[in-house]
Amino acid sequence: MTRIKASKFTIRLTLxxxxxxxxxxxxxxxxxxxxxxxxxxxxxxQEIRHRxxxxxxxxxxxxxxxxxxxxxxxxxxxxxxxxxxxxADKGNRTLFLGASDQIVAFDITPLLTVPSPDTGIPILxxxxxxxxxxxxxTIEMEPGIFLQVGLSTExxxxxxxxxxxxxxxxxxxxxxxxxxxxxxxxxxxLSPIKKLIRTVSSIKRTADISKRIRETxxxxxxxxxxxxxxxxxDRIGSLINAMHVTLDNVAHDLKTPxxxxxxxxxxxxxxxxxxxxxxxxxxxCIEQSDIVLKMLNTIMDISESEAGVMALKKSDVAVRYMIDxxxxxxxxxxxxxxxxxxxxxxxxxxxxxxxxxLRQAVGNLIDNAVKYTGPGxxxxxxxxxxxxxxxxxxxxxxxxxxxxxLEHIWKRLYRIDRSGTDTGLGLGLSIVKAxxxxxxxxxxxxxxxxxxxVFTIVLPISA
Numbered sequence: 001m002t003r004i005k006a007s008k009f010t011i012r013l014t015l016x017x018x019x020x021x022x023x024x025x026x027x028x029x030x031x032x033x034x035x036x037x038x039x040x041x042x043x044x045x046q047e048i049r050h051r052x053x054x055x056x057x058x059x060x061x062x063x064x065x066x067x068x069x070x071x072x073x074x075x076x077x078x079x080x081x082x083x084x085x086x087x088a089d090k091g092n093r094t095l096f097l098g099a100s101d102q103i104v105a106f107d108i109t110p111l112l113t114v115p116s117p118d119t120g121i122p123i124l125x126x127x128x129x130x131x132x133x134x135x136x137x138t139i140e141m142e143p144g145i146f147l148q149v150g151l152s153t154e155x156x157x158x159x160x161x162x163x164x165x166x167x168x169x170x171x172x173x174x175x176x177x178x179x180x181x182x183x184x185x186x187x188x189x190l191s192p193i194k195k196l197i198r199t200v201s202s203i204k205r206t207a208d209i210s211k212r213i214r215e216t217x218x219x220x221x222x223x224x225x226x227x228x229x230x231x232x233x234d235r236i237g238s239l240i241n242a243m244h245v246t247l248d249n250v251a252h253d254l255k256t257p258x259x260x261x262x263x264x265x266x267x268x269x270x271x272x273x274x275x276x277x278x279x280x281x282x283x284x285c286i287e288q289s290d291i292v293l294k295m296l297n298t299i300m301d302i303s304e305s306e307a308g309v310m311a312l313k314k315s316d317v318a319v320r321y322m323i324d325x326x327x328x329x330x331x332x333x334x335x336x337x338x339x340x341x342x343x344x345x346x347x348x349x350x351x352x353x354x355x356x357x358l359r360q361a362v363g364n365l366i367d368n369a370v371k372y373t374g375p376g377x378x379x380x381x382x383x384x385x386x387x388x389x390x391x392x393x394x395x396x397x398x399x400x401x402x403x404x405x406l407e408h409i410w411k412r413l414y415r416i417d418r419s420g421t422d423t424g425l426g427l428g429l430s431i432v433k434a435x436x437x438x439x440x441x442x443x444x445x446x447x448x449x450x451x452x453x454v455f456t457i458v459l460p461i462s463a
Contacts, residue, residue, distance in 0.1 A: 010186050017182030018175075025174045029167045036163055040156045048137045051149045055085065056141050064096050071098040082152035084125070084134055086111060090144035102152070105129045111136065111148065125150065132157045192222040196229060209237050242412075246299065249413035249426070253295060257288040264288070298427045302412055305434030312354040312438060319349040319383045319390060326363050327381065330370050338375035345383040351390045351461055353439055358459075361435040361443075364428040365394045365455045373398035373452070385461070389441075392457040401447040409445070432457075 058066045064087055071085050075098065084103050087096040092112065099108075106127040125134040136150035195213045203209055212230050216223045268281035304310040323345055334341050351358075369379045377397040384391055401409060408414050410433045413426040432455075436443045441459035 010183075010190055013186040013190065014179065014182040017185055018178040021178035021181060022175055025178065026171070029170065033163060033167055037160050040159055044135065044151065044153065044156050045137075048135065048149055048151050051083070051151070052137060052139050052147060055149060056139065056147055059087075059141050059147065068096055068098065075100060082134070082154065084108070084136060084148070084150035086136075086148040086150075088146045088148065090146075095145075102130070103134060103150075106134050123148075123150075130154070189222070192216065192226055196226070199229075203233075209233050209240070246412050250295070250299065253413065253426075254292060257291050261285050261288045295427065298431050299412065302427070302430050302434040305438045310357075310434065310438040312357060314352050314354055316350050317353050317355045317358055319351055319392070320345040320347065322355065322359055323362065323381055323383060323392075326359065326366055329363070330366050334370050334379065337370070337373070339370060339373050340378045341370075342378070342380045343382075345381070346385060349383055349385060349390060351459055353459065354435075357435045357438070361432040361457070362392060362394070364432050365457075368428060369394050369396035369398065369453070369455075372396065377452075386458075388461060390459050390461055392459070393454060395452065395454045397452040400449040400452055401445070402449055403447075406445060406447065 055067050055070070058070050062069075067085070067087065074083070082100045082102045084100070084106075085096070085098040086094060086108075088094055088111075094112070097108075103125075106125040108125055110123050110125060121138065123136040123138075125136060127133075132152055132154040134150040135153050136148050138146055138148045141147050192213070199211050199213055202211055212233065213226050215226050215230070264281045264284045268278045301310065323343060327341055327343060331341060366379070366381065373379055373396045379394070379396045382391070382393040382395075409429050412430045414430075415426040433443055436457055436459065439459050441457060443455065443457045445453060445455050447453035
């Protein structure tokens, strides 16, 4: 069904191109035809005018007798030239009438019945024997004496007929060329679309999204469409791969708490006499369930952010107040580990953001800084305005991150191998990046193993 629709579209596009080309050609040929005909008629009129002036000059020089001799000479030696010459008085009585042999077949009654002719008005004499006319023009040589000269339109009509026939025969190759050219252009233009259709059909049939369409490199809209389509497939492929990895990791990470819940429940069920142990088992099940729910909620938040649909409840957030709250929360842990915490936050620094989401992101970074910094280390939190943005920077003197791990730390469920250290669920930095991205900001990290890390969040003030 898809192939039939594409074929119909090709035919329709071919017809559009063909009709436009053929109509344009006909219009152009018609314009050229009328232009040539106008030029030929103009040349014919000039020739008659030239004859009128010539015989008028002869009349002035020698009267009707000289005109008659000159006409007789031309008639004798220019037999192929069909011409009529008439001199009439003001009563339209013929004083002289000369004509070539072929003119005899033409009806000259209009010259005799028409009153004394007006200068410049053509009179056409026709004949049933010939397909052309005699074009007669008149001038008044002196008061009451009129000179009429008529020339055959045979030459003009033959030329016009030849041009008309030539144009008619040209229309056939024009139509063929228009259809062939239209089909060629339509096929070339629709070729990328046909490739798209074949690729989409193949993906739909085989579920193999590794197929790509070769770009034409022309830079036009169709080439851009192919680039976008290939980019979309790349994006879909990476999302599917990420989804597979995430599902594998989630399945692996859910296995541990669910196994614990099952084990706790089995032990509680087997212990029939101690109500206190059953209550303790229920509490442990709730604790493990909270871990599972936290993991699933975090993964859903990250997915919403990556899809651009994370819901944000924005309000004005006092950055210093938020950081003071977080340091008060994590300060106890830092104090127990012997870690020094300092802050340098600008006063009255306010940002438009979701307070809970932003607190979650900054809190995760402070939590990591405290978690991976050893006793005697130092954690510092800075916040300031720079180039119309709010910069929040968390530094520590902890273990640092290997360079080859830096590009992976933002991935969901990715854990850095830290032997002997609690590495968490592998979702903390992912949710930081998700929240910052949802606010239109950026987050970056610089780290040196053994010397600590620097995380920097940059958020637009009106985020």
